[in-house]
Amino acid sequence: MYRNLFRLAVxxxxxxxxxxxxxxxxxxxxxxxVTARLSIGTGVQVAVVKQFEAIGYxxxxxxxxxxxxxxxxxxxxxxxxxxxxGGTFSPEALTGSTSGAEPAGAGTRNSLPGGGxxxxxxxxxxxxxxxxxxxxxxxxxxxLQVAAVKGSSESGYLRVVTPTTKLLDAFPSVLPGFKIAxxxxxxxxxxxxxxxxxxxxxxxxxxxxxxxxxxGRPFLVVGVLTSTGPAALGNGQRQPAISGQRVAxxxxxxxxxxxxxxxxxxxxxxxxxxxxxxxxAVWPSANAVTVTVARVKAEASVSAAVDxxxxxxxxxxxxxxxxxxxxxxxxxxxxxxxxxxxxxxxxAVALLVGSLGLMNTMYTAVLERTREIGVLKAIGxxxxxxxxxxxxxxxxxxxxxxxxxxxxxxALSLVAARLFGRAVGVGGFFPIFSVGLVAGVLGLSFVVxxxxxxWPAWRAARxxxxxxxxxx
Amino acid sequence: xFALEDVHKSYRMGETEVHALRGVSLEVAPGRMTAVMGPSGxxxxxxxxxxxxxxxxxxxxxxxxxxNLSALSSRERADFRATEVGFxxxxxxxxxxxxxxxxxxxxxxxxxxxxxxxxxxxxxxxxAVSLQDRKDHxxxxxxxxxxxxxxxxxxLVREPGTILADEPTGNxxxxxxxxxxxxxxxxxxxxxxLVVVTHDADVAELADVRVRLRDxxxxxxxxxxx
Numbered sequence: 006m007y008r009n010l011f012r013l014a015v016x017x018x019x020x021x022x023x024x025x026x027x028x029x030x031x032x033x034x035x036x037x038x039v040t041a042r043l044s045i046g047t048g049v050q051v052a053v054v055k056q057f058e059a060i061g062y063x064x065x066x067x068x069x070x071x072x073x074x075x076x077x078x079x080x081x082x083x084x085x086x087x088x089x090x091g092g093t094f095s096p097e098a099l100t101g102s103t104s105g106a107e108p109a110g111a112g113t114r115n116s117l118p119g120g121g122x123x124x125x126x127x128x129x130x131x132x133x134x135x136x137x138x139x140x141x142x143x144x145x146x147x148x149l150q151v152a153a154v155k156g157s158s159e160s161g162y163l164r165v166v167t168p169t170t171k172l173l174d175a176f177p178s179v180l181p182g183f184k185i186a187x188x189x190x191x192x193x194x195x196x197x198x199x200x201x202x203x204x205x206x207x208x209x210x211x212x213x214x215x216x217x218x219x220x221g222r223p224f225l226v227v228g229v230l231t232s233t234g235p236a237a238l239g240n241g242q243r244q245p246a247i248s249g250q251r252v253a254x255x256x257x258x259x260x261x262x263x264x265x266x267x268x269x270x271x272x273x274x275x276x277x278x279x280x281x282x283x284x285x286a287v288w289p290s291a292n293a294v295t296v297t298v299a300r301v302k303a304e305a306s307v308s309a310a311v312d313x314x315x316x317x318x319x320x321x322x323x324x325x326x327x328x329x330x331x332x333x334x335x336x337x338x339x340x341x342x343x344x345x346x347x348x349x350x351x352x353a354v355a356l357l358v359g360s361l362g363l364m365n366t367m368y369t370a371v372l373e374r375t376r377e378i379g380v381l382k383a384i385g386x387x388x389x390x391x392x393x394x395x396x397x398x399x400x401x402x403x404x405x406x407x408x409x410x411x412x413x414x415x416a417l418s419l420v421a422a423r424l425f426g427r428a429v430g431v432g433g434f435f436p437i438f439s440v441g442l443v444a445g446v447l448g449l450s451f452v453v454x455x456x457x458x459x460w461p462a463w464r465a466a467r468x469x470x471x472x473x474x475x476x477x
Numbered sequence: 478x479f480a481l482e483d484v485h486k487s488y489r490m491g492e493t494e495v496h497a498l499r500g501v502s503l504e505v506a507p508g509r510m511t512a513v514m515g516p517s518g519x520x521x522x523x524x525x526x527x528x529x530x531x532x533x534x535x536x537x538x539x540x541x542x543x544x545n546l547s548a549l550s551s552r553e554r555a556d557f558r559a560t561e562v563g564f565x566x567x568x569x570x571x572x573x574x575x576x577x578x579x580x581x582x583x584x585x586x587x588x589x590x591x592x593x594x595x596x597x598x599x600x601x602x603x604x605a606v607s608l609q610d611r612k613d614h615x616x617x618x619x620x621x622x623x624x625x626x627x628x629x630x631x632x633l634v635r636e637p638g639t640i641l642a643d644e645p646t647g648n649x650x651x652x653x654x655x656x657x658x659x660x661x662x663x664x665x666x667x668x669x670x671l672v673v674v675t676h677d678a679d680v681a682e683l684a685d686v687r688v689r690l691r692d693x694x695x696x697x698x699x700x701x702x703x
Contacts, residue, residue: 016574384584385559
């Protein structure tokens with residue numbers, strides 16, 4: 006019987022083609038929004054989780070104090086909680102903010118060498134840190150600075166990334182772009198050796214065996230990195246940053262926390278890589294932005310380690326804020342969560358508007374077809390059957406809108422991923438269409454359609470057959 | 478057999494209360510053709526609706542084989558309409574989106590018949606009104622007489638004992654009207670009970686029993702014609 010009602014519903018929709026399509030369009034827009042929102046949302050979540058899983062949740066970063074939010078700086082200060090209200094302007098806090106602002110600003114004003122920071126807090130002693138904080142298994146540092154670079158065909162300002170040997174050995178996930186394409190990695194930490202990023206090598210016109218002058222000092226190119234690392238992907242097809250201002254801006258950004266720091270640190274495609282130990286030896290006073298990367302022992306708690314590191318830095322009299330990968334991931338998830346909530350609200354409103362349109366169409370249909378309803382009742386249709394007929398009608402329109410909306414939403418989120426994937430800050434993502442999403446969206450559109458038709462259908466079913474028959 | 482016992486029916490039409498029937502008692506002769514006559518507004522159609530359980534009286538009883546139709550639930554009345562009576566209307570009242578055949582077999586589908594069997598029985602009903610060659614046409618492409626024959630086929634398809642016709646020739650020219658009347662008359666000759674509401678004397682002429690209504694009351698006692 007319901008199959009027959011279904012046939013009747015199809016015919017009703019077809020007989021009012023234009024209006025049916027307009028109604029379906031309303032539902033379609035709502036479903037498109039829901040589909041895009043869900044598939045992109047899931048895709049971004051998965052991409053974020055994947056990215057941070059690749060780095061490892063057992064890693065703690067110590068980033069220079071700089072472009073951090075005030076709230077973060079306050080919690081970063083030991084004893085801040087014990088400071089009474091109004092004690093925000095303690096000498097400690099002042100020192101923290103002035104020295105924190107330094108790296109970003111210094112990068113813009115000065116480049117290597119010789120721009121020593123007067124009055125800046127000393128950098129963190131990694132060996133001592135490991136002794137102070139027993140939760141830490143190992144640690145390395147990664148520096149980032151701007152230098153005047155001269156190759157065989159071109160010269161200009163480029164980034165110099167200075168990972169320590171330990172960092173390269175123990176934390177390959179922090180520098181995923183460090184993969185040798187030609188030549189070799191560093192062979193002697195006491196020699197002036199450099200590994201050049203793929204695009205930087207192309208721009209400078211150097212190959213292994215050539216010499217590059219960095220800040221006036223000749224370095225031997227021992228290797229060139231592959232160009233297909235995640236960092237290279239993440240930065241698209243743009244030209245290497247050979248302009249000093251732009252590099253400085255990036256270095257400034259790297260002194261902040263969060264994903265920006267990671268992205269800039271990890272971008273080795275248009276940078277030069279010099280061993281941290283060597284950089285320290287030849288440019289001891291260089292004002293590099295330095296990030297310390299430490300791994301927490303498997304059995305230790307990461308958050309406890311972060312607290313201990315904070316204390317240890319204060320004891321050393323150094324500046325820097327420890328942040329776990331988990332915290333960075335949470336920050337990003339929080340931001341994404343907000344964006345997603347907004348998008349979800351828009352999608353919900355779009356769907357609601359679509360369902361109101363459907364309700365309006367069905368109500369009009371009931372008014373128009375009053376006489377037909379009377380005829381149906383006269384030939385023996387039960388109230389429930391009349392109601393089912395109208396609900397089938399609206400449910401079907403909902404379902405058609407759902408199917409089309411699913412397709413358009415899918416296409417839209419694929420395009421969005423391609424266009425804006427990088428802007429999300431996770432180095433690209435892919436929208437995810439699970440079976441649950443597809444089934445859920447189709448089910449939802451049918452139910453929304455049916456429910457939108459429920460009230461008009463109920464009115465239709467309740468019509469007095471004689472009045473319905475005699476209506477014009 | 479249908480029986481009306483002191484039936485009253487009033488309904489609101491906007492602001493005014495309309496007393497369509499004011500105490501009608503009547504027994505419908507089974508297997509006969511009854512013509513219900515009277516000027517418009519005399520309550521003829523209301524009488525037909527009450528017999529067909531499309532509506533319930535305000536007071537009094539309408540019974541079919543002793544069952545009080547007012548006591549039935551809305552669903553039971555729908556089932557009664559589906560099985561015991563077939564309606565034929567002045568304006569044909571076919572569903573415009575369905576073909577002639579689909580209109581005819583729709584009552585069967587509403588009671589759960591398979592499409593195949595409904596199709597077959599529908600075709601037979603169309604055959605009975607000599608319209609088998611027009612079965613795939615939509616109502617809009619049929620003449621008035623053809624539409625009314627489709628409507629009669631639809632009324633017959635479930636083989637009810639009673640056909641209720643409300644001005645079945647009202648929208649037809651004289652010649653076509655005559656053919657439709659003859660068709661209805663034949664049904665009575667084959668044992669169906671037929672109640673025709675009309676103000677056409679030619680229709681009344683064909684009837685076995687004539688009932689005249691005026692202002693919601695029977696004007697004269699039913700006169701049987703042999």
